[in-house]
Amino acid sequence: MELAIKIFQFILSISILVILHELGHFLPAKWFKTKVEKFYLFFDPWFSVVKKKIGETEYGIGWLPFGGYVKIAGMVDESMDTEQLKKPAQPWEFRAKPAWQRLIIMLGGVTVNFFLAWIIFSCLMANNGENIFEAEKMTTPLSYSDAAKKMGFEDGDKILKVDGKTQKDFKKLALDVLLSDEVTVERKGKEVTFHTNDDGKALVFNDPEPRSFLTPRLLPVIDTIAFKEAKDAGLKVGDQITEINGKTIHFFDEVRPIATQFAGKTIDLKVLRDHNVVDLKVPVSKEGAIGINAMKQIEKYNKHIDYGFAGAVQRGFTLTIESLTYQIKQFKLFFNKKVQGYKKVGGPLAIINKMEVKKSENGSLSIDWSWFWGFTAMFSVWLAILNLIPIPGLDGGHVIFTLYEMIVGKPVPQKVLENAQMVGVIFLLGLMVLIFGSDIFKWISGTL
16 A cells, blocks of 8 residues: 555656656647647557547657656657658648747746746745744754764764855754755864765765764653554653663663664663663664664754735745755765765666655554655656756757757857767667666665
8 A cells, every 4th residue: 555655756757847848848839829749658669558549639648757858849858750851841840930939939948847846935935834943952962873974974973054155944954964065063162174075975875874963862751652663562752762772871862873783683771760770671673773763852943934815925935045055065976986886776667766755653554645745845846957967868868959059159060969869869778778777676685
């Protein structure tokens, strides 16, 4: 059931994004009286699931859920239909239109992606408001993992600036640090600025929970018990953990590293309860978790912000730009020789695996619509960025050729366009096979 909900969310999200992206090409094409031969959700090699011709356009749904397309007459595209291009250009063909019109048609898809993200973020802000974790007001010291210490941190460091900028929301601080070049901290009463080491970033980036490399240093007092097994073992809210397998515990962040070492086994806990020491045997999940938390100690730093219409629109725009900035910055991790972020790139299977499902107290599963729309907005920005990469076969490739024509004053030769498109399609197909192959390998090896 959970997998079915995740698959449904993925298909729904990608369908919304693809249809609206292609509509961004379709509408200006029709506006400029350009013939659109096909409008497809998903790809349809050899056959389509559904198709219907309305006017001059065939609308359909393909069987290969990798995206979608509009086939515009007189355009060198992924269909590689060059027979029509051998004939003289007709007034209703893409190639017969002025360069500025072709540029608008090509940029229509990514423009829709950007505005869609803005609209979704604005609606979320207007409907739900926003919860931030006020980093500037935090007095709780921070604990750092071994990977973070390799980056240059020391336990107790208070982060003041990342690349010269302050971050108001603690929840975004970890990502800021991971994408940073330098960090300024308050250490033992002094300001210290250091470059974040790529070796440490590599360790953090390959951690199953990369955002956990910096955490507030909390007392080991349990305020939430999520796992039934922990409750059955005798743990209670209010218990203070004093020992695990004979090792003294001073802070809550010391619990998880020990539990991880005994994943799938049972550990011995000593807890302080009503001034008495209680011995318990507590099971650890296969993922190395006990199912407890102590985060309520810092709830006072949580702040909810409600927005009116104008404020929601403004905040929605800011979040769209922020999402765009974060995703562009991630490219330097992808191509970093030490971090090797490209190894973490996932395809549809990886995305489906990360989709969230809401679980109620009675165990029923449902879609968390706030999470779904937030994911769709971020994914929309990501698709805009990908489509603008100047590779033949993507919108960015067509844009580059069109801009060249507008600057030089003459079009790129038809044969060059065809060859470039062929190279681009082969490259994209190879990349698709590589990503899917990586997904399948991770799935088989259990690391997806």
